Amino acid sequence: MASAVKVLLIDDASLIRRLLGRVLNQDPLIEVVGEAENGQEGVELARTLQPQVIILDIEMPVMNGMEALPLLKKAAPKARIIMFSTLTESGARATLDALSAGADDYVTKPSNTGSFAATAGQINKQLAPMIKALAASATTYPSIRPHAEPKAAQQTVPDADHSWLTVTSDGAPEIVVVGVSTGGPQALQTFVPALPADLKVPVLIVQHMPAMFTRLLAERLDAQSAVKVGEATNGQVVKPGEVWFAPGGEHMYVTRQGENIVLTTDTAPPVNECRPAVDPLFESAVENFGSRVLGVMLTGMGNDGLAGSRLIKSVDGYVIVQDQASSVVWGMPGMVAKADLADQILPLNEIAPRVVDLLSTPRNRK
Numbered sequence: 001m002a003s004a005v006k007v008l009l010i011d012d013a014s015l016i017r018r019l020l021g022r023v024l025n026q027d028p029l030i031e032v033v034g035e036a037e038n039g040q041e042g043v044e045l046a047r048t049l050q051p052q053v054i055i056l057d058i059e060m061p062v063m064n065g066m067e068a069l070p071l072l073k074k075a076a077p078k079a080r081i082i083m084f085s086t087l088t089e090s091g092a093r094a095t096l097d098a099l100s101a102g103a104d105d106y107v108t109k110p111s112n113t114g115s116f117a118a119t120a121g122q123i124n125k126q127l128a129p130m131i132k133a134l135a136a137s138a139t140t141y142p143s144i145r146p147h148a149e150p151k152a153a154q155q156t157v158p159d160a161d162h163s164w165l166t167v168t169s170d171g172a173p174e175i176v177v178v179g180v181s182t183g184g185p186q187a188l189q190t191f192v193p194a195l196p197a198d199l200k201v202p203v204l205i206v207q208h209m210p211a212m213f214t215r216l217l218a219e220r221l222d223a224q225s226a227v228k229v230g231e232a233t234n235g236q237v238v239k240p241g242e243v244w245f246a247p248g249g250e251h252m253y254v255t256r257q258g259e260n261i262v263l264t265t266d267t268a269p270p271v272n273e274c275r276p277a278v279d280p281l282f283e284s285a286v287e288n289f290g291s292r293v294l295g296v297m298l299t300g301m302g303n304d305g306l307a308g309s310r311l312i313k314s315v316d317g318y319v320i321v322q323d324q325a326s327s328v329v330w331g332m333p334g335m336v337a338k339a340d341l342a343d344q345i346l347p348l349n350e351i352a353p354r355v356v357d358l359l360s361t362p363r364n365r366k
Contacts, residue, residue: 004031005135008051008076010042010068011035011084012060016109019116020055023123030131039068047075052135055127056103057084058094066094069101080104080134082127092213096220099185104134104328108210125273130182133301137329172359173294173318175201175254175261177285179278179308181208181300183328185217187348189224191298192243194352197226200359201294202238202261204246204254204285206278208300211248218245236263246276253284272304278332282308286315293317294358296351297342300332309336318358320344320351 007030009017014037021032034049036042039056040063046054054072058065065083072081083106085095095106107127110119180187184207195203207214215231221243222229232244232252237260246252250265271277278297282305285293295312297305299322309319319342321333326348337345346354 002029004029005053005131006031006033006049006051007131008033008042008046008049008054008079009035010039010054010060010065011057012037013057016057019110019119020123020127023120024128024131027124027128030128039063039065039071042068043071043075046072046079050076051079053131054079054081055084056081058086058091058098066098066101069098069103073102080137082107082130082134084109087210087212089212089216092216095213096185096216100189105130105182130301133182133329133331137327171292173201174289174292175285176203176294176296176355177254177282178203178205178296178298179282179300179305179332180205180298181302181304181329181332183299184208186328187298187322188217188221190348191352192221192227192229193225194349195225195227195243196356197241199227199241199356201240203227203243204238204252204263204281205243206246206252206276206281208274208276208304209248214245214248232263232265234263234265237261238263246281249275251276251280253280254288255284256288272302274302274304278305279308283311286311286317291316294355295319296355297321297333297336298348298351299327299329301329302331303335305332306335306339309341310339313341318343320346320354322351323347
């Protein structure tokens with residue numbers, strides 16, 4: 001049996017620490033090895049305990065989470081750090097600051113700490129899997145050639161449910177669709193600013209985040225980028241050289257309406273336990289653009305995007321995935337790679353240049 005992941009809790013609220021400790025310790029693969037009520041105490045414990053995962057609150061007395069973050073990275077350099085965020089605009093901004101400063105991921109605090117059952121359910125659904133995924137992120141995956149050659153074109157569509165699709169192999173991509181989750185804000189700060197202002201197509205992104213977080217992330221990237229970046233609204237008309245995020249809590253789809261490319265959003269049930277989810281966007285892109293879809297799978301936990309990537313490949317579209325070494329968690333991209341659906345597996349900093357190259361020279365796919 002695998003050894004339990006060692007976790008350090010840093011939060012000034014004793015109730016939160018008790019709840020987290022009680023729930024997490026019920027999981028045989030997680031062990032809470034220490035608790036601290038402020039950042040200063042947390043740094044000292046991290047240095048002594050060398051935990052694998054640290055759960056770090058933002059607002060604390062003596063030393064807050066942002067002040068503690070760089071010190072924790074020095075005190076326990078191998079530890080993964082999860083920010084514990086409030087679902088407020090100030091909490092979201094601070095969380096994005098922390099992710100930019102080197103935190104690995106975040107979770108929002110339980111909204112109903114008066115109900116143990118509800119809190120336990122939220123922790124078991126969101127936090128416990130993240131702890132285990134981050135701790136296991138150094139696991140060696142089967143060797144896959146980093147710069148894989150493109151796959152041979154598939155001339156049939158295997159899924160009868162998608163018999164409406166047509167298969168073509170000519171022409172430049174007309175749309176770029178991106179799926180990303182754990183580690184996404186950091187990865188997107190490399191990917192999006194590397195896109196040129198004269199980008200020939202729109203780029204659509206699903207980042208697993210709640211409402212408000214996606215808007216603030218889009219605003220941050222817009223200030224850093226040559227392309228226009230924003231959070232999509234229902235009925236949004238998009239143009240080349242623009243990047244649009246699915247709004248938190250809503251699925252996003254792309255459609256053709258005459259000569260326009262239009263985004264629609266809805267609050268349909270979660271897909272792969274996510275909303276927004278990657279698969280609905282990828283499927284709508286294939287339905288409207290066929291083989292002229294360029295899919296990109298970046299760092300993330302889980303398998304959202306796997307079915308969508310399979311659909312892109314079924315019509316001879318093109319799929320790029322981020323490599324394991326540059327991913328915070330090689331879950332979503334790893335699933336696509338191990339299913340033999342990736343045309344190329346690239347380090348993060350090579351993905352945007354390759355996207356631009358494919359848009360410029362569509363037939364040079366090697």
